[in-house]
Amino acid sequence: QVQLVESGGGLVQTGGTLRLSCPASGRSFSSYAMGWFRQAPGKEREFVAVISSKTGGTTYYADSAKGRFTISRDNAKNTVFLQMNSLKPEDTAVYYCGAKRTVYNGRVFYSADEYDYWGQGTQVTVSS
Numbered sequence: 001q002v003q004l005v006e007s008g009g010g011l012v013q014t015g016g017t018l019r020l021s022c023p024a025s026g027r028s029f030s031s032y033a034m035g036w037f038r039q040a041p042g043k044e045r046e047f048v049a050v051i052s053s054k055t056g057g058t059t060y061y062a063d064s065a066k067g068r069f070t071i072s073r074d075n076a077k078n079t080v081f082l083q084m085n086s087l088k089p090e091d092t093a094v095y096y097c098g099a100k101r102t103v104y105n106g107r108v109f110y111s112a113d114e115y116d117y118w119g120q121g122t123q124v125t126v127s128s
Helices: none
Strands: 010-013 018-025 032-039 044-053 060-061 069-074 079-084 091-100 122-127
Touching: 018 032, 018 091, 018 122, 032 069, 032 079, 044 069, 044 079, 060 069, 079 091
Parallel strands: 010 122
Antiparallel strands: 018 079, 032 044, 032 091, 044 060, 069 079, 091 122
16 A cells, blocks of 8 residues: 655746655555646646656656656655646646556556556646
8 A cells, every 4th residue: 555645736927846746655665656647627637747666767758748847756765756847827737646566667657547546636826
């Protein structure tokens, strides 16, 4: 069982920055690929970024996040981060981190259906 608790959301102006954190409880954090997804009102949960298990040697981003967001992990602290720069109003959503247990180093997962555990989400609001 893994428990995830997102934090770091808030209200920022266009062009601002936020750093989301998602510490995980439980053992074997490094065995999980970790992803960030977001869900805006009336829309489905959408993929934002993912980092592979172990050393996190593989990352992948949605087109909307490329060049602006950076996902990283600190296995010693059982935490995954999402650094968000140059925020836009269309980034407004509830952001969720997910954990996917995997034995395949380097593999990443883009579909929310593939994830085993989720946090409760943190609201990000970008004003224009």
